[in-house]
Amino acid sequence: MIEMIKRLIRSFKREKNWKERTSDAPKTFPVLQESLIEKVSSMESHAELIDGNIVITEKTSPAHNIAVHKIANALMSFKDNRNLDFEVFTDNVALYCNELHGDDKNFFLPDVMAICDRKGIREDGIHVVPTFVAEV
DSSP states (O other), X not given: OHHHHHHHXXXXXXXXXXXXXXXOOOEEEEOXXXXXXXXXXXXXXXXXXXXXXXXXXXXXXXXXXXXXXXXXXXHHHHHHHTTOOOEEEESSOXXXXXXXXXXXXXXXXXXXXXXXXXXXXXXXEEOSOOSEEEOO
């Protein structure tokens, strides 16, 4: 499965205009207050807290969207073909790293996650270490 995902990523990188379509860098804002996870998680835009900085990404490209769906579909096929028990998440599902690392500097919205430990799946997001994470 890992090789399949690597091939998908390589194929997108070879695609014409890859850099052009993915060159929109997210806006990064330094955070002066220590605990902002609740504030960041309640923001309407795609906001993450990465190493103490708020990172806001306004939109994604069609290539990004295609890559996310292909990775998620590959994981779902892998799961179904082997009768495995895990959940695949995309589309702004929160990963609460503050509980995993004991700090309030990180709050992520990964593009794709696979979660095996169901007790960490809660209404507001994921509260356990993912088995697989992809950020496209």
